[in-house]
Amino acid sequence: MMNRRFSFVWATVFLFALIGLVQLYSWANAYFLEKVQVSARSTLNLIAESVDQAVGRYAPIPELVARDQNLRQVLRGEAESGYEPFVNEKLRQIAISIDASEVYVMDTTGLTVAASNYRDDDSFLGRNFAFRPYFKKAVTGLNTSFHALGTTSGERGFFFASPVVDGIDIIGVLAVKITVDHIEKDWRGTDHEILLTDQNRVVFLSSREDFTFRTVAPLLASARKEIVETQQYPMKRVVSMGLSADIISNEPVEIMMSKDLSSERYLASNLPLELSGWHAIAFTPLRPVRTQAAWTVAVAFLALLATCLAAMLILQRRANIIRTFRFEQEQRALLEARVVERTADLDAANASLRDEVAERRHAEEQLRKSQKELIQAGKLAALGKMSAAISHEINQPLTAIKSYAVNASTFLARSRFEDAKFNVDNISKMSDRMTEISRHLRNFARQPGDSVKPVNIIDVIEETIGLVGPEFRAQNARITFEPREGPVWALGGKLRLQQVLVNIMTNALEAMLGQSDIVVECDLALEQDVVKIMVRDHGPGVPKEDLEQVFDAFYTTKEAGSGMGLGMSISQNIVTDFGGSLGVENHPNGGAVFTVTLHRHDERLSEGVNS
Structure with a gap:
């Protein structure tokens, strides 16, 4: 009984829907037909106005x-x-x-x-x-x-x-x-086929070339005779369009034309011109109109179908929701019990994870502290190695100061004030030299900060050369460096970068001990985004099989007791902290080349930081 009632309801709905769709098609067809009629009338008004104006312009x-x-x-x-x-x-x-x-x-x-x-x-x-x-x-x-x-x-x-x-x-x-060709050209972009007929119903202008000189109505014998006598048109082209109805009417007319022209149905609208007997005619294809109406019905049908399907789905979904609700209540109780159990496990895991994170942080902190201590120890070791040369550098000016002081005292006793002044000036110069040496030592031994900021590479290189200068002079060695004009800024730390360069330069010096001419070359290269500091020695170079181990901890080529092999490893870590890199290669002409690569910094920003 319920199934029969259900079928009756759906049959009634289907019948009313079908009646509604038929009525909708009739309404949509009338609506779109009215739209194309309005468009055709507007187009004909523009065409009639332009033709009348053209004729009126040239008539006088x-x-x-x-x-x-x-x-x-x-x-x-x-x-x-x-x-x-x-x-x-x-x-x-x-x-x-x-x-x-x-x-x-x-x-x-x-x-x-x-x-x-x-x-x-x-x-x-x-x-x-x-x-x-x-x-x-x-x-x-x-x-x-x-x-x-x-x-x-x-x-x-x-x-x-x-x-x-x-x-x-x-x-x-x-x-x-x-x-008149230029008049027709503008008609070809419209949605209508445009014709202009004369008093004999002959098409004189048209948006389609094959319409030209065709007739929209039977041609009278007198008109045919006149056309022949005046040679107005080529008579072989003056043939009927085969229209199914008279289109010169007050209302639009639905027509068909000769098969050789078109097999479609058209809606013909016309408008008389000021030229006696002339008419502007628009043929509007009806197929697009009916297609639009059909699409409207199709969309409406799909919308109705979707509505019906949605109603069915809603009813079905409602029944499913009731069944699902009861099932979910049972599952929710079971899930809550499991959640309580899993929460306890997660709390225990989180506690263990927090302990592990704390241990890792402590280990990292200890590692950082050890690294700083190792760096500082390396600097102090370098100072120890250079102490003899530095002592010699300080003793020389002290001896000179003593000699100049004795001479100045003698000259003062003899009233030779100019000579005394010369000796006092030399004492001042020797004092400045000792002050410069001690300043380099104090700066190098100072604990560096952790921050990475713009540093002037020229200053760093020159101060480093001043720092290792005594040790080089003690070995009759020299460092060559030609600074560029103006500062060169890169990201790093001044004191830590000095330590890297000290390690590289002293290693270069030690690699050439025993040679007659000891020269270390320092150079600077600027690329688009980086600054490169190259330090080259003229020693035997690094064995090819050891090139990849140079920066490993505890790797050294020195004799036992001469070093722990940590200098280059520490230097590489320092440069890596700057975001740069440290590399080594053998020069084609002999010796090793160590290259420090740092990120270049905008000089204008650096000027602001410096100020």
């Missing part, structure tokens, strides 16, 4: 041009020899200025005696147009117009003509022709 021009005295002289035969070319050129200039195709003058027999197209191969000069209606009417004294396919140019156009009058006599006719 022949009468004005015909008043020219030069034309009367040519038509009377009174012009001097060679005068005709002047008149032809004048007509050409007039045609250009009024944007006309041709301007030409005929005598009373219809023979063209002057023309603006005199330069062209198909010039009107010498051609007779007495058969044209515009000539026949104008030679009787009327201002007239005509439309036709040009017998000479093969171009369609409007012809406007006026008589050339001398006193009370008509001595010729002046005609102006304008072509």
Whole structure:
């Protein structure tokens, strides 16, 4: 019983839906039909206005041009020899200025005696147009117009003509022709097929070339005879379009046309022009209209179908929700019990993880502290190695100071004040030298900070050279470095970078001990984003098999007791902390080259930091 009632309800819904869709299609078809009619009327109004304006613009021009005295002289035969070319050129200039195709003058027999197209191969000069209606009417004294396919140019156009009058006599006719191709060109971008028919219902202008010269209604015998006599159109093209109804009507008409033109159905709308008997016609294809209506119904049907499916799904979902709700209550109780159990396990795991994290942090802190102590120990060890050379560097000025002091005292006793002043000045210079040595030692021995900031690489290199200078001079060695103009900024730490360079330079010195000429070359290279400091010695270089081990901890090539092999490892860690790199390679000409690569810093920002 329930199934039968359910089926009856759905059958009723389906019947009403079908009736609604049929009514919707009728309404949508009428709606879209009205839209295309409005569009067609708007298009026809614009076309009618433009054509009427064009014709109205050129209609008075022949009468004005015909008043020219030069034309009367040519038509009377009174012009001097060679005068005709002047008149032809004048007509050409007039045609250009009024944007006309041709301007030409005929005598009373219809023979063209002057023309603006005199330069062209198909010039009107010498051609007779007495058969044209515009000539026949104008030679009787009327201002007239005509439309036709040009017998000479093969171009369609409007012809406007006026008589050339001398006193009370008509001595010729002046005609102006304008072509119509440019008018049609703008019609081809619309949603309609546009036609312009004359008083004989012949299509003179059209958005489709195959419509031109076809007729929209049966052609009368008198009209056919007139077309033949005036050579207005090519008669082989003047055939009916085979329309299924008369389209010259107050209301739009649904029509079909000859199969050779189109198999579609069209809605024909027309609008009369100011030109007597002329009509502007728009053919609108009905297939897009009906397709839009069908799509509207299809969308509505899909929406209705979706609504029905949604209703079914909602009902089904409601039943499922009730079943699911009961099942979820049972599962929720079970889940809560499991959550309590898992929470206890997680709390224990978190506690263990926190202890492990704390241990790791403590270990990292101890490692950092050890590294700092190791770095400081390395610096103090380097100072210890250089102590003998530094002591010699300090003893020399002390001995000189003592000698200069004794001499100054003697000179003062003898009133030789200039000599005494010279000795005192030398004592001051020796004191400055000792102060500079101690400043380098104090700065190098100071604990460095952890921060990485812009440092002037030139200053770092020069202070490092000053620091290791005593040890180099003690070995009759020298360091070459040509500083660049202005500061060079890179990211690092001044004191830690000095320690790296001290390690590299003293290692380079030790690699060449025993050679007659000990030279260490220091150079600086700037690239787009980095600064490179290269230190090269002229010793035996690093064995190829040891190149990858140079920066390993406890690696050394020195004799036992001469070092622990931590200098290069510490140096690499320091440069890595700066975000840079430390590398080594053998020079092609002998010796080893150590390269410190640091990130370059913007000099303008560094100036602000420095200030």
